[in-house]
Amino acid sequence: MLEIVFYILSAITLGTAFLTVVSKNAIHSAIYLVICFFALAGHYLLFNSQFLAIVHIIVYAGAIMVLLLFTLMLMNLDNDDETKKPLFAKLAAVFSAGILGLVLIAALRKAQPENIEYVNSGVDYQSIKVLGKVLLNEYQVPFEFASILLLVSMIGAVLISKKEEKI
Amino acid sequence: MDSVFIIEKSIIIVAVFALTMLMAMYSTWAERKVAAFLQDRVGPNRAGWGGLLQPLADGAKLFTKEEFFPNTPNKFLFILGPAIAMSTALITSAVIPWGDQIEVFGRKVALQATDIDVSILYIFGVLSIGVYGIMIGAWASNNKYSLMSAVRASSQMISYEVAMGLAMISILMMSGSLSLKDITVMQANDGWNIFYQPLAFLIFLICSFAETNRTPFDLAECESELIGGYHTEYSSMKMGFYLFAEYANMFISSTILAVVFLGGYHFPGMAWVNENWGINIGALLGFLTLFAKICFFIFFYMWVRWTIPRFRYDQLMHLGWKILIPLAVINIIITGIVMVLFN
Numbered sequence: 001m002l003e004i005v006f007y008i009l010s011a012i013t014l015g016t017a018f019l020t021v022v023s024k025n026a027i028h029s030a031i032y033l034v035i036c037f038f039a040l041a042g043h044y045l046l047f048n049s050q051f052l053a054i055v056h057i058i059v060y061a062g063a064i065m066v067l068l069l070f071t072l073m074l075m076n077l078d079n080d081d082e083t084k085k086p087l088f089a090k091l092a093a094v095f096s097a098g099i100l101g102l103v104l105i106a107a108l109r110k111a112q113p114e115n116i117e118y119v120n121s122g123v124d125y126q127s128i129k130v131l132g133k134v135l136l137n138e139y140q141v142p143f144e145f146a147s148i149l150l151l152v153s154m155i156g157a158v159l160i161s162k163k164e165e166k167i
Numbered sequence: 168m169d170s171v172f173i174i175e176k177s178i179i180i181v182a183v184f185a186l187t188m189l190m191a192m193y194s195t196w197a198e199r200k201v202a203a204f205l206q207d208r209v210g211p212n213r214a215g216w217g218g219l220l221q222p223l224a225d226g227a228k229l230f231t232k233e234e235f236f237p238n239t240p241n242k243f244l245f246i247l248g249p250a251i252a253m254s255t256a257l258i259t260s261a262v263i264p265w266g267d268q269i270e271v272f273g274r275k276v277a278l279q280a281t282d283i284d285v286s287i288l289y290i291f292g293v294l295s296i297g298v299y300g301i302m303i304g305a306w307a308s309n310n311k312y313s314l315m316s317a318v319r320a321s322s323q324m325i326s327y328e329v330a331m332g333l334a335m336i337s338i339l340m341m342s343g344s345l346s347l348k349d350i351t352v353m354q355a356n357d358g359w360n361i362f363y364q365p366l367a368f369l370i371f372l373i374c375s376f377a378e379t380n381r382t383p384f385d386l387a388e389c390e391s392e393l394i395g396g397y398h399t400e401y402s403s404m405k406m407g408f409y410l411f412a413e414y415a416n417m418f419i420s421s422t423i424l425a426v427v428f429l430g431g432y433h434f435p436g437m438a439w440v441n442e443n444w445g446i447n448i449g450a451l452l453g454f455l456t457l458f459a460k461i462c463f464f465i466f467f468y469m470w471v472r473w474t475i476p477r478f479r480y481d482q483l484m485h486l487g488w489k490i491l492i493p494l495a496v497i498n499i500i501i502t503g504i505v506m507v508l509f510n
Contacts, residue, residue, distance in 0.1 A: 054288040062295025073306050
């Protein structure tokens, strides 16, 4: 039963991800990406991690993609407006994305999940309580760094909008 | 045992679906009656007693009207828009506890479709996808007014979601759980949240108005500027879906307000009734209590609609970002300090 669900979800994920890249219309791309995010959230649910699935939907499908769609709709992109990129730039983009993927996979392979002791001790390690404890005990420094990163980008955005006002 | 479980849950889901639809239907009637009452008119009184058949007449009218398609290259997205709006309005009710347990044939049945660990996040998730219905539909209409309206609606909904979430955090700090059932049980034991968190209640109430696109924040349907808003190009039942989704959203947000701040199905003396009259009567009274609270909030929505004029768009953004969000953050800090001092 779960295997069938997994295969269906995987098919949707890969299919929509492919269509996101292929489709000509930018808005259609964005909508395919939203469906892809939902399928990914379904994968998280298969792992029984409800929190991650819901937060994934709120942040990616609910906030980021809405803003992206917003911009796309207002810009009203046509195929003619798109600048033709040289082949070299395309190859470089694919190469750098591949390198990034390699680094991520290498990092994840060597990583030691800190919550392994929670898994071994038999508590419901997907529940929000345990997740919060892991985040604020074992991963406190990266957690704070992430919040500083967000704060910096927020201040940057405010600064840019303020500067335009003066001119 | 498993099939009994599935049947039990199916009955609850269908009942909740029917209830939401019925409430949305009669909210349209109630809206006209309340408007008439506030403006010293009679209101609908031709179809049925007191106009009670008016929603059915409206439905028949919408179904039989001509289906008009604008000149758009995205016919599929044009149909998808109202479908998303309606679905997201209906799936929120899955996590709401409609009452305490009842006993049927010796089985204890909880009056709730599902009690997941992350109920509140689920509600916020559904709220955040609700924007797609408006955006996709309006963009596919191929009409500039519709697009402007959708941009207004979605930026308004995104802005107010932030304040709404922050207001909710102070409640979560007190309950220590994201499950609506746990929040209701906590309120039954310690008293309703509205007495502990009046500021969070006020912020949440205002944000609910913005999230459901109701007056005074119904800038998405500003007739004088935007013709009909995001559903300008829609006709027949597709427009009916948009209008219906608004009323269904209103019902659901009233329910969330009642569950989170007014104690849900809890009423004074619930423990005594459960002990002396049996839990079935207690659950029934609890459901009726919740229903009364919901009806009060729906009436409140209409009351405000016919009392307060529409905001200007910059005022709306000012209120959301510069007043409600800082207030919500201050409320979180105060809650934290009080919790540390008194525990």
